[in-house]
Amino acid sequence: MISLLKGMWQVFLHTFRRRVTIQYPEHVDYLPPRWRGRIILSRDPDGEERCVACYLCAAACPVDCISLQATEDAHGRRYPASFRINFSRCIFCGYCEEACPTDAIQLTPDFEMCEYDRQNLVYEKEDLLISGPGKYHDYNFYRVAGISIGGKDKGEAERESPPIDPLGLLP
Amino acid sequence: MSELRNIIVPLITVFGVIIIAMSMAAGLIWLERRLLALWQDRYGPNRVGPFGLLQVLADLIKIISKEDWVPPFADAAVFVVAPAAMFIPVLLTFAVISYTPGIAVTDLNIGLLFFLAMSSLTVYGVVLAGWASDSKYSLLGGMRAAAQMLSYEVFMSLSLMGVVMLAGSFDLRQIVEAQRGLWYVVPQFPGMLIFLTAGVAETRRLPFDLPEAEGELVAGFHAEYSGMKFALFFIEEYLGITLVSVLISVLFFGGWLGPLLPPLAWLAIKTMFFISLFILLRATFPRPRYDQLMSFGWKVMLPLALTNLVVTGGIILAAR
Numbered sequence: 001m002i003s004l005l006k007g008m009w010q011v012f013l014h015t016f017r018r019r020v021t022i023q024y025p026e027h028v029d030y031l032p033p034r035w036r037g038r039i040i041l042s043r044d045p046d047g048e049e050r051c052v053a054c055y056l057c058a059a060a061c062p063v064d065c066i067s068l069q070a071t072e073d074a075h076g077r078r079y080p081a082s083f084r085i086n087f088s089r090c091i092f093c094g095y096c097e098e099a100c101p102t103d104a105i106q107l108t109p110d111f112e113m114c115e116y117d118r119q120n121l122v123y124e125k126e127d128l129l130i131s132g133p134g135k136y137h138d139y140n141f142y143r144v145a146g147i148s149i150g151g152k153d154k155g156e157a158e159r160e161s162p163p164i165d166p167l168g169l170l171p
Numbered sequence: 172m173s174e175l176r177n178i179i180v181p182l183i184t185v186f187g188v189i190i191i192a193m194s195m196a197a198g199l200i201w202l203e204r205r206l207l208a209l210w211q212d213r214y215g216p217n218r219v220g221p222f223g224l225l226q227v228l229a230d231l232i233k234i235i236s237k238e239d240w241v242p243p244f245a246d247a248a249v250f251v252v253a254p255a256a257m258f259i260p261v262l263l264t265f266a267v268i269s270y271t272p273g274i275a276v277t278d279l280n281i282g283l284l285f286f287l288a289m290s291s292l293t294v295y296g297v298v299l300a301g302w303a304s305d306s307k308y309s310l311l312g313g314m315r316a317a318a319q320m321l322s323y324e325v326f327m328s329l330s331l332m333g334v335v336m337l338a339g340s341f342d343l344r345q346i347v348e349a350q351r352g353l354w355y356v357v358p359q360f361p362g363m364l365i366f367l368t369a370g371v372a373e374t375r376r377l378p379f380d381l382p383e384a385e386g387e388l389v390a391g392f393h394a395e396y397s398g399m400k401f402a403l404f405f406i407e408e409y410l411g412i413t414l415v416s417v418l419i420s421v422l423f424f425g426g427w428l429g430p431l432l433p434p435l436a437w438l439a440i441k442t443m444f445f446i447s448l449f450i451l452l453r454a455t456f457p458r459p460r461y462d463q464l465m466s467f468g469w470k471v472m473l474p475l476a477l478t479n480l481v482v483t484g485g486i487i488l489a490a491r
Protein backbone atom coordinates (compact mmCIF):
# COMPACT_ATOMS: atom_id res chain seq x y z
CA MET A 1 0.00 0.00 0.00
CA ILE A 2 2.80 2.40 0.95
CA SER A 3 4.70 1.45 -2.20
CA LEU A 4 1.63 2.23 -4.31
CA LEU A 5 1.41 5.71 -2.79
CA LYS A 6 5.15 6.18 -3.26
CA GLY A 7 4.76 5.30 -6.93
CA MET A 8 1.91 7.76 -7.36
CA TRP A 9 3.96 10.46 -5.64
CA GLN A 10 6.91 9.78 -7.93
CA VAL A 11 4.68 10.09 -10.98
CA PHE A 12 3.15 13.26 -9.58
CA LEU A 13 6.62 14.78 -9.13
CA HIS A 14 7.00 14.60 -12.90
CA THR A 15 4.64 17.58 -13.01
CA PHE A 16 7.65 19.77 -12.25
CA ARG A 17 10.11 18.07 -14.58
CA ARG A 18 11.25 19.57 -17.84
CA ARG A 19 9.41 18.13 -20.82
CA VAL A 20 11.64 16.33 -23.25
CA THR A 21 9.53 16.86 -26.35
CA ILE A 22 11.09 19.09 -28.99
CA GLN A 23 8.42 21.32 -30.51
CA TYR A 24 9.49 20.45 -34.01
CA PRO A 25 8.35 23.01 -36.55
CA GLU A 26 9.28 25.88 -34.19
CA HIS A 27 12.47 24.35 -32.80
CA VAL A 28 14.51 22.26 -35.16
CA ASP A 29 16.97 20.06 -33.34
CA TYR A 30 20.64 19.89 -34.36
CA LEU A 31 21.26 17.17 -36.90
CA PRO A 32 24.85 15.90 -37.08
CA PRO A 33 26.60 16.01 -40.49
CA ARG A 34 26.54 12.23 -40.65
CA TRP A 35 22.76 12.18 -40.31
CA ARG A 36 21.29 9.82 -42.89
CA GLY A 37 18.69 11.89 -44.66
CA ARG A 38 17.93 12.94 -48.22
CA ILE A 39 20.35 11.40 -50.74
CA ILE A 40 22.29 13.66 -53.10
CA LEU A 41 24.79 13.22 -55.90
CA SER A 42 27.83 15.48 -55.43
CA ARG A 43 30.31 17.04 -57.83
CA ASP A 44 34.07 17.09 -57.55
CA PRO A 45 35.97 20.37 -56.85
CA ASP A 46 36.22 21.02 -60.62
CA GLY A 47 32.45 20.97 -60.96
CA GLU A 48 32.27 17.64 -62.78
CA GLU A 49 29.98 14.83 -61.70
CA ARG A 50 31.66 12.43 -59.29
CA CYS A 51 29.45 9.49 -60.15
CA VAL A 52 31.11 6.97 -62.45
CA ALA A 53 27.96 4.87 -62.87
CA CYS A 54 29.53 1.72 -61.43
CA TYR A 55 26.14 0.39 -60.18
CA LEU A 56 27.61 -0.48 -56.78
CA CYS A 57 25.02 1.66 -54.98
CA ALA A 58 22.19 -0.02 -56.87
CA ALA A 59 23.68 -3.41 -56.02
CA ALA A 60 24.13 -2.53 -52.35
CA CYS A 61 20.65 -1.08 -51.94
CA PRO A 62 18.63 -3.56 -49.85
CA VAL A 63 15.29 -2.26 -51.13
CA ASP A 64 16.33 -1.76 -54.76
CA CYS A 65 15.27 1.85 -54.86
CA ILE A 66 18.20 3.09 -56.99
CA SER A 67 18.20 2.66 -60.76
CA LEU A 68 20.69 4.21 -63.13
CA GLN A 69 22.02 3.92 -66.67
CA ALA A 70 25.75 4.27 -67.39
CA THR A 71 27.19 6.08 -70.37
CA GLU A 72 30.52 7.62 -71.40
CA ASP A 73 31.40 11.11 -72.54
CA ALA A 74 33.88 12.13 -75.25
CA HIS A 75 36.83 12.03 -72.83
CA GLY A 76 36.09 8.46 -71.79
CA ARG A 77 34.64 9.52 -68.43
CA ARG A 78 31.82 7.28 -67.27
CA TYR A 79 28.75 9.04 -65.94
CA PRO A 80 25.10 8.13 -65.37
CA ALA A 81 22.77 9.01 -68.24
CA SER A 82 19.91 8.73 -65.81
CA PHE A 83 19.88 8.29 -62.06
CA ARG A 84 16.65 7.64 -60.24
CA ILE A 85 16.01 7.12 -56.52
CA ASN A 86 12.56 6.13 -55.36
CA PHE A 87 12.33 7.73 -51.91
CA SER A 88 9.03 6.05 -51.17
CA ARG A 89 11.06 2.85 -50.96
CA CYS A 90 14.33 4.20 -49.57
CA ILE A 91 15.00 3.20 -45.96
CA PHE A 92 17.93 5.61 -45.51
CA CYS A 93 20.29 2.83 -44.48
CA GLY A 94 23.30 4.54 -46.06
CA TYR A 95 24.63 1.38 -47.75
CA CYS A 96 24.80 3.22 -51.07
CA GLU A 97 27.07 5.83 -49.52
CA GLU A 98 29.27 3.09 -48.06
CA ALA A 99 29.43 1.27 -51.36
CA CYS A 100 30.27 4.32 -53.47
CA PRO A 101 33.95 4.21 -54.57
CA THR A 102 34.02 7.88 -55.58
CA ASP A 103 32.13 9.52 -52.66
CA ALA A 104 29.55 10.66 -55.20
CA ILE A 105 26.39 9.52 -53.48
CA GLN A 106 25.95 11.03 -50.03
CA LEU A 107 23.26 11.22 -47.38
CA THR A 108 22.52 14.66 -45.98
CA PRO A 109 20.96 15.97 -42.75
CA ASP A 110 17.63 16.78 -44.34
CA PHE A 111 14.46 14.80 -43.82
CA GLU A 112 11.73 17.26 -44.79
CA MET A 113 10.74 15.69 -48.07
CA CYS A 114 7.02 14.94 -47.66
CA GLU A 115 4.83 14.95 -50.73
CA TYR A 116 1.10 14.75 -51.25
CA ASP A 117 1.62 12.65 -54.38
CA ARG A 118 3.61 9.46 -54.06
CA GLN A 119 4.96 9.82 -57.57
CA ASN A 120 6.71 13.02 -56.52
CA LEU A 121 8.95 10.97 -54.24
CA VAL A 122 10.74 9.53 -57.26
CA TYR A 123 13.77 11.80 -57.65
CA GLU A 124 15.44 12.05 -61.05
CA LYS A 125 19.09 12.89 -61.65
CA GLU A 126 18.47 16.63 -61.87
CA ASP A 127 16.74 16.50 -58.48
CA LEU A 128 19.62 14.60 -56.90
CA LEU A 129 22.61 16.38 -58.38
CA ILE A 130 23.93 19.29 -56.32
CA SER A 131 26.46 21.88 -57.41
CA GLY A 132 29.01 21.34 -54.59
CA PRO A 133 31.31 18.60 -53.33
CA GLY A 134 29.17 17.66 -50.32
CA LYS A 135 31.03 16.29 -47.30
CA TYR A 136 34.39 15.76 -49.04
CA HIS A 137 35.73 19.06 -50.30
CA ASP A 138 38.97 18.12 -52.05
CA TYR A 139 38.34 14.66 -53.34
CA ASN A 140 38.49 14.20 -57.08
CA PHE A 141 38.36 10.61 -58.22
CA TYR A 142 39.95 11.01 -61.63
CA ARG A 143 42.87 13.03 -60.20
CA VAL A 144 43.90 10.16 -57.92
CA ALA A 145 42.77 7.15 -59.92
CA GLY A 146 45.09 5.31 -62.29
CA ILE A 147 42.61 5.27 -65.11
CA SER A 148 43.22 7.11 -68.33
CA ILE A 149 40.71 9.59 -69.64
CA GLY A 150 40.94 12.32 -72.21
CA GLY A 151 43.43 14.95 -71.01
CA LYS A 152 45.01 12.66 -68.38
CA ASP A 153 47.01 9.60 -69.23
CA LYS A 154 48.15 6.74 -67.01
CA GLY A 155 50.75 7.76 -64.43
CA GLU A 156 49.74 11.40 -64.42
CA ALA A 157 47.53 11.26 -61.35
CA GLU A 158 48.61 12.66 -58.00
CA ARG A 159 51.13 10.48 -56.11
CA GLU A 160 51.14 8.03 -58.99
CA SER A 161 54.34 6.58 -60.50
CA PRO A 162 54.64 6.26 -64.24
CA PRO A 163 53.34 2.95 -65.51
CA ILE A 164 55.75 0.03 -65.63
CA ASP A 165 56.38 -1.70 -68.92
CA PRO A 166 55.56 -5.34 -68.02
CA LEU A 167 57.43 -6.63 -71.06
CA GLY A 168 60.66 -4.77 -70.28
CA LEU A 169 63.71 -6.70 -69.13
CA LEU A 170 65.06 -4.03 -66.75
CA PRO A 171 64.62 -4.75 -63.02
CA MET B 172 -46.67 32.71 -14.04
CA SER B 173 -45.56 30.35 -11.32
CA GLU B 174 -46.72 27.42 -13.45
CA LEU B 175 -44.44 28.57 -16.22
CA ARG B 176 -41.64 28.82 -13.68
CA ASN B 177 -42.36 25.29 -12.56
CA ILE B 178 -41.80 24.08 -16.10
CA ILE B 179 -38.92 26.27 -17.17
CA VAL B 180 -36.65 25.99 -14.14
CA PRO B 181 -36.54 22.17 -14.17
CA LEU B 182 -36.01 22.23 -17.94
CA ILE B 183 -33.04 24.55 -17.54
CA THR B 184 -31.63 22.31 -14.81
CA VAL B 185 -32.09 19.16 -16.87
CA PHE B 186 -30.50 20.52 -20.00
CA GLY B 187 -27.81 22.32 -18.03
CA VAL B 188 -26.82 19.09 -16.30
CA ILE B 189 -26.83 17.14 -19.57
CA ILE B 190 -24.82 19.77 -21.44
CA ILE B 191 -22.29 20.22 -18.64
CA ALA B 192 -21.92 16.48 -18.15
CA MET B 193 -21.44 15.87 -21.87
CA SER B 194 -18.95 18.67 -22.33
CA MET B 195 -17.12 17.46 -19.21
CA ALA B 196 -16.87 14.05 -20.85
CA ALA B 197 -15.53 15.61 -24.05
CA GLY B 198 -13.16 17.93 -22.19
CA LEU B 199 -11.84 15.04 -20.15
CA ILE B 200 -10.47 13.46 -23.31
CA TRP B 201 -8.29 16.53 -23.70
CA LEU B 202 -7.51 16.76 -19.96
CA GLU B 203 -6.52 13.13 -19.72
CA ARG B 204 -4.18 13.36 -22.69
CA ARG B 205 -2.59 16.55 -21.40
CA LEU B 206 -2.18 15.24 -17.83
CA LEU B 207 -0.81 11.88 -18.95
CA ALA B 208 1.62 13.75 -21.15
CA LEU B 209 2.59 16.03 -18.26
CA TRP B 210 3.38 13.05 -16.06
CA GLN B 211 5.33 11.38 -18.83
CA ASP B 212 7.36 14.55 -19.54
CA ARG B 213 5.60 15.15 -22.86
CA TYR B 214 3.26 17.90 -24.10
CA GLY B 215 0.24 16.04 -25.41
CA PRO B 216 -2.17 17.72 -27.84
CA ASN B 217 -1.15 21.40 -27.86
CA ARG B 218 -1.57 22.37 -31.52
CA VAL B 219 -5.28 22.92 -32.14
CA GLY B 220 -6.40 26.14 -30.52
CA PRO B 221 -5.17 27.53 -27.19
CA PHE B 222 -3.46 24.76 -25.18
CA GLY B 223 -4.83 22.31 -27.74
CA LEU B 224 -8.33 22.78 -26.35
CA LEU B 225 -9.94 22.60 -29.78
CA GLN B 226 -8.51 19.09 -30.14
CA VAL B 227 -11.84 17.98 -28.67
CA LEU B 228 -13.66 19.63 -31.54
CA ALA B 229 -11.29 18.14 -34.10
CA ASP B 230 -11.77 14.68 -32.58
CA LEU B 231 -15.53 15.18 -32.66
CA ILE B 232 -15.56 16.17 -36.33
CA LYS B 233 -13.34 13.22 -37.13
CA ILE B 234 -15.41 10.68 -35.23
CA ILE B 235 -18.70 11.93 -36.69
CA SER B 236 -17.35 11.70 -40.23
CA LYS B 237 -16.12 8.14 -39.65
CA GLU B 238 -17.99 5.30 -41.26
CA ASP B 239 -20.58 3.87 -38.89
CA TRP B 240 -20.05 0.24 -39.67
CA VAL B 241 -21.89 -2.82 -38.40
CA PRO B 242 -19.93 -6.00 -39.02
CA PRO B 243 -21.85 -8.47 -41.23
CA PHE B 244 -21.34 -11.24 -38.67
CA ALA B 245 -22.69 -9.18 -35.77
CA ASP B 246 -26.15 -9.33 -34.25
CA ALA B 247 -27.13 -5.98 -35.75
CA ALA B 248 -30.01 -4.97 -33.47
CA VAL B 249 -28.19 -5.72 -30.21
CA PHE B 250 -24.98 -4.30 -31.62
CA VAL B 251 -26.66 -0.94 -32.16
CA VAL B 252 -28.53 -0.93 -28.86
CA ALA B 253 -25.55 -1.88 -26.65
CA PRO B 254 -23.74 1.50 -26.61
CA ALA B 255 -26.96 3.26 -25.68
CA ALA B 256 -27.73 0.65 -23.03
CA MET B 257 -24.41 1.52 -21.44
CA PHE B 258 -24.65 5.26 -21.91
CA ILE B 259 -28.17 5.99 -20.65
CA PRO B 260 -27.88 4.57 -17.09
CA VAL B 261 -24.76 6.63 -16.42
CA LEU B 262 -26.44 9.78 -17.71
CA LEU B 263 -29.54 9.00 -15.62
CA THR B 264 -27.49 8.89 -12.44
CA PHE B 265 -26.58 12.54 -12.88
CA ALA B 266 -30.25 13.29 -12.24
CA VAL B 267 -30.17 12.30 -8.56
CA ILE B 268 -27.01 14.15 -7.58
CA SER B 269 -27.63 17.41 -5.75
CA TYR B 270 -24.98 19.80 -6.98
CA THR B 271 -25.83 22.67 -4.64
CA PRO B 272 -28.67 23.08 -2.11
CA GLY B 273 -30.81 24.44 -4.93
CA ILE B 274 -29.59 22.66 -8.05
CA ALA B 275 -30.67 19.09 -8.52
CA VAL B 276 -32.69 17.51 -11.28
CA THR B 277 -34.66 15.49 -8.77
CA ASP B 278 -34.44 15.04 -5.01
CA LEU B 279 -34.89 11.31 -4.88
CA ASN B 280 -35.01 10.04 -1.31
CA ILE B 281 -33.29 6.84 -2.45
CA GLY B 282 -30.73 8.63 -4.65
CA LEU B 283 -27.84 6.44 -3.59
CA LEU B 284 -29.77 3.25 -4.27
CA PHE B 285 -30.69 4.65 -7.67
CA PHE B 286 -27.00 5.18 -8.42
CA LEU B 287 -26.17 1.60 -7.39
CA ALA B 288 -28.99 0.25 -9.51
CA MET B 289 -27.94 2.26 -12.55
CA SER B 290 -24.29 1.27 -12.21
CA SER B 291 -25.45 -2.36 -12.26
CA LEU B 292 -27.36 -1.71 -15.45
CA THR B 293 -24.25 -0.55 -17.32
CA VAL B 294 -23.00 -4.14 -17.10
CA TYR B 295 -25.69 -5.08 -19.61
CA GLY B 296 -24.28 -2.67 -22.17
CA VAL B 297 -20.80 -4.16 -21.89
CA VAL B 298 -21.97 -7.76 -22.02
CA LEU B 299 -24.37 -7.12 -24.91
CA ALA B 300 -21.66 -5.27 -26.85
CA GLY B 301 -19.23 -8.13 -26.31
CA TRP B 302 -21.80 -10.75 -27.25
CA ALA B 303 -23.34 -8.97 -30.24
CA SER B 304 -19.95 -8.32 -31.83
CA ASP B 305 -19.60 -12.08 -32.35
CA SER B 306 -15.83 -11.95 -32.16
CA LYS B 307 -13.72 -13.82 -29.66
CA TYR B 308 -11.88 -10.84 -28.23
CA SER B 309 -15.08 -8.87 -27.79
CA LEU B 310 -16.68 -11.82 -26.06
CA LEU B 311 -13.69 -12.27 -23.75
CA GLY B 312 -13.82 -8.57 -22.91
CA GLY B 313 -17.55 -8.74 -22.27
CA MET B 314 -17.19 -11.77 -19.99
CA ARG B 315 -14.38 -10.14 -18.06
CA ALA B 316 -16.39 -6.96 -17.71
CA ALA B 317 -19.41 -8.85 -16.41
CA ALA B 318 -17.42 -10.74 -13.78
CA GLN B 319 -15.37 -7.71 -12.77
CA MET B 320 -18.23 -5.25 -12.51
CA LEU B 321 -20.48 -7.67 -10.62
CA SER B 322 -17.73 -8.54 -8.14
CA TYR B 323 -16.75 -4.96 -7.49
CA GLU B 324 -20.35 -3.81 -7.20
CA VAL B 325 -20.85 -6.02 -4.17
CA PHE B 326 -18.45 -4.15 -1.97
CA MET B 327 -19.04 -0.82 -3.64
CA SER B 328 -22.57 -0.82 -2.23
CA LEU B 329 -21.32 -2.21 1.09
CA SER B 330 -18.69 0.52 1.37
CA LEU B 331 -21.41 3.17 0.98
CA MET B 332 -23.58 1.72 3.73
CA GLY B 333 -21.32 3.21 6.39
CA VAL B 334 -22.09 6.66 5.01
CA VAL B 335 -25.78 5.82 4.87
CA MET B 336 -25.73 4.68 8.50
CA LEU B 337 -23.98 7.84 9.64
CA ALA B 338 -26.27 10.15 7.67
CA GLY B 339 -29.38 8.09 8.26
CA SER B 340 -30.53 8.66 4.68
CA PHE B 341 -30.12 7.57 1.08
CA ASP B 342 -30.85 11.12 -0.07
CA LEU B 343 -27.67 12.69 -1.40
CA ARG B 344 -28.69 16.18 -0.27
CA GLN B 345 -29.23 15.01 3.29
CA ILE B 346 -25.94 13.13 3.21
CA VAL B 347 -24.17 16.37 2.35
CA GLU B 348 -26.09 18.32 4.98
CA ALA B 349 -25.11 15.72 7.57
CA GLN B 350 -21.44 16.45 6.81
CA ARG B 351 -21.63 20.05 8.00
CA GLY B 352 -19.67 19.25 11.13
CA LEU B 353 -17.22 16.69 9.80
CA TRP B 354 -16.62 15.32 6.33
CA TYR B 355 -17.26 11.59 6.19
CA VAL B 356 -13.78 10.97 4.88
CA VAL B 357 -12.60 11.07 8.52
CA PRO B 358 -14.94 8.51 10.12
CA GLN B 359 -15.33 6.55 6.88
CA PHE B 360 -11.75 6.59 5.55
CA PRO B 361 -11.66 2.84 4.74
CA GLY B 362 -15.06 3.20 3.11
CA MET B 363 -13.70 6.02 0.95
CA LEU B 364 -10.72 3.94 -0.16
CA ILE B 365 -12.93 0.96 -0.95
CA PHE B 366 -15.39 3.11 -2.89
CA LEU B 367 -12.54 4.71 -4.85
CA THR B 368 -11.15 1.29 -5.78
CA ALA B 369 -14.58 0.01 -6.71
CA GLY B 370 -15.26 3.18 -8.68
CA VAL B 371 -12.12 2.68 -10.74
CA ALA B 372 -13.16 -0.91 -11.41
CA GLU B 373 -16.75 0.07 -12.22
CA THR B 374 -15.66 2.59 -14.82
CA ARG B 375 -13.19 0.03 -16.19
CA ARG B 376 -10.28 2.42 -15.85
CA LEU B 377 -6.64 1.53 -15.50
CA PRO B 378 -5.39 -0.32 -13.46
CA PHE B 379 -8.68 -2.26 -13.66
CA ASP B 380 -9.23 -1.96 -17.41
CA LEU B 381 -9.08 -5.67 -18.07
CA PRO B 382 -12.31 -5.73 -20.12
CA GLU B 383 -10.64 -3.59 -22.77
CA ALA B 384 -6.99 -4.43 -22.10
CA GLU B 385 -5.35 -3.23 -25.32
CA GLY B 386 -2.31 -5.45 -24.94
CA GLU B 387 -4.24 -8.68 -24.86
CA LEU B 388 -7.79 -8.16 -26.15
CA VAL B 389 -7.28 -5.57 -28.93
CA ALA B 390 -9.96 -3.30 -27.46
CA GLY B 391 -12.09 -5.83 -25.59
CA PHE B 392 -15.83 -5.45 -25.81
CA HIS B 393 -15.71 -2.49 -28.20
CA ALA B 394 -13.17 -3.96 -30.62
CA GLU B 395 -15.73 -4.16 -33.46
CA TYR B 396 -17.23 -0.70 -32.91
CA SER B 397 -16.47 2.36 -34.99
CA GLY B 398 -17.64 5.91 -35.50
CA MET B 399 -20.23 7.38 -33.20
CA LYS B 400 -21.00 4.08 -31.47
CA PHE B 401 -17.38 3.81 -30.45
CA ALA B 402 -17.50 7.41 -29.28
CA LEU B 403 -20.51 6.58 -27.11
CA PHE B 404 -18.46 3.98 -25.25
CA PHE B 405 -15.78 6.54 -24.65
CA ILE B 406 -18.16 9.27 -23.54
CA GLU B 407 -19.71 6.71 -21.21
CA GLU B 408 -16.29 5.97 -19.74
CA TYR B 409 -15.54 9.64 -19.12
CA LEU B 410 -19.06 10.27 -17.81
CA GLY B 411 -18.45 7.40 -15.43
CA ILE B 412 -15.23 9.00 -14.20
CA THR B 413 -17.03 12.28 -13.67
CA LEU B 414 -19.87 10.51 -11.91
CA VAL B 415 -17.64 8.59 -9.51
CA SER B 416 -15.62 11.73 -8.80
CA VAL B 417 -18.77 13.73 -8.06
CA LEU B 418 -20.05 10.95 -5.85
CA ILE B 419 -16.81 10.69 -3.87
CA SER B 420 -16.93 14.46 -3.32
CA VAL B 421 -20.59 14.33 -2.32
CA LEU B 422 -20.44 11.25 -0.11
CA PHE B 423 -17.08 11.67 1.60
CA PHE B 424 -15.81 15.20 1.05
CA GLY B 425 -18.83 17.31 1.90
CA GLY B 426 -20.08 17.98 -1.63
CA TRP B 427 -20.75 21.69 -2.00
CA LEU B 428 -19.68 22.51 1.57
CA GLY B 429 -16.72 24.83 1.89
CA PRO B 430 -15.79 28.35 2.98
CA LEU B 431 -15.79 31.56 0.89
CA LEU B 432 -16.36 30.18 -2.62
CA PRO B 433 -19.88 29.51 -3.95
CA PRO B 434 -21.17 25.94 -3.42
CA LEU B 435 -20.97 24.92 -7.07
CA ALA B 436 -17.31 26.00 -7.23
CA TRP B 437 -16.46 23.80 -4.25
CA LEU B 438 -18.11 20.79 -5.83
CA ALA B 439 -16.30 21.50 -9.11
CA ILE B 440 -12.91 21.81 -7.37
CA LYS B 441 -13.39 18.56 -5.45
CA THR B 442 -14.62 16.76 -8.56
CA MET B 443 -11.68 17.95 -10.65
CA PHE B 444 -9.31 16.80 -7.92
CA PHE B 445 -10.68 13.27 -8.04
CA ILE B 446 -10.75 13.23 -11.83
CA SER B 447 -7.06 14.13 -11.78
CA LEU B 448 -6.49 11.39 -9.21
CA PHE B 449 -8.11 8.91 -11.60
CA ILE B 450 -5.73 10.00 -14.33
CA LEU B 451 -2.77 9.83 -11.94
CA LEU B 452 -3.78 6.25 -11.11
CA ARG B 453 -3.75 5.47 -14.79
CA ALA B 454 -0.35 7.09 -15.23
CA THR B 455 1.15 5.10 -12.34
CA PHE B 456 -0.11 1.56 -12.14
CA PRO B 457 0.32 -1.42 -14.43
CA ARG B 458 -2.61 -3.69 -15.12
CA PRO B 459 -2.95 -6.69 -12.77
CA ARG B 460 -3.58 -10.21 -13.98
CA TYR B 461 -7.24 -11.20 -14.15
CA ASP B 462 -7.06 -13.72 -11.30
CA GLN B 463 -5.26 -11.14 -9.18
CA LEU B 464 -8.08 -8.69 -9.88
CA MET B 465 -10.75 -11.19 -8.83
CA SER B 466 -8.97 -12.43 -5.71
CA PHE B 467 -8.22 -8.83 -4.71
CA GLY B 468 -11.91 -8.01 -4.98
CA TRP B 469 -13.29 -11.03 -3.13
CA LYS B 470 -10.53 -11.78 -0.64
CA VAL B 471 -9.35 -8.28 0.32
CA MET B 472 -11.89 -5.65 -0.50
CA LEU B 473 -15.07 -7.54 0.40
CA PRO B 474 -13.88 -8.53 3.94
CA LEU B 475 -12.58 -5.01 4.41
CA ALA B 476 -15.92 -3.51 3.40
CA LEU B 477 -17.79 -5.90 5.70
CA THR B 478 -15.46 -5.11 8.61
CA ASN B 479 -15.94 -1.40 7.97
CA LEU B 480 -19.69 -1.91 7.97
CA VAL B 481 -19.71 -3.91 11.22
CA VAL B 482 -17.36 -1.54 13.04
CA THR B 483 -19.31 1.55 11.92
CA GLY B 484 -22.58 -0.08 12.96
CA GLY B 485 -21.12 -1.11 16.30
CA ILE B 486 -19.84 2.37 17.06
CA ILE B 487 -23.16 3.94 16.12
CA LEU B 488 -24.99 1.46 18.35
CA ALA B 489 -22.60 2.06 21.24
CA ALA B 490 -22.90 5.82 20.89
CA ARG B 491 -26.68 5.74 20.91
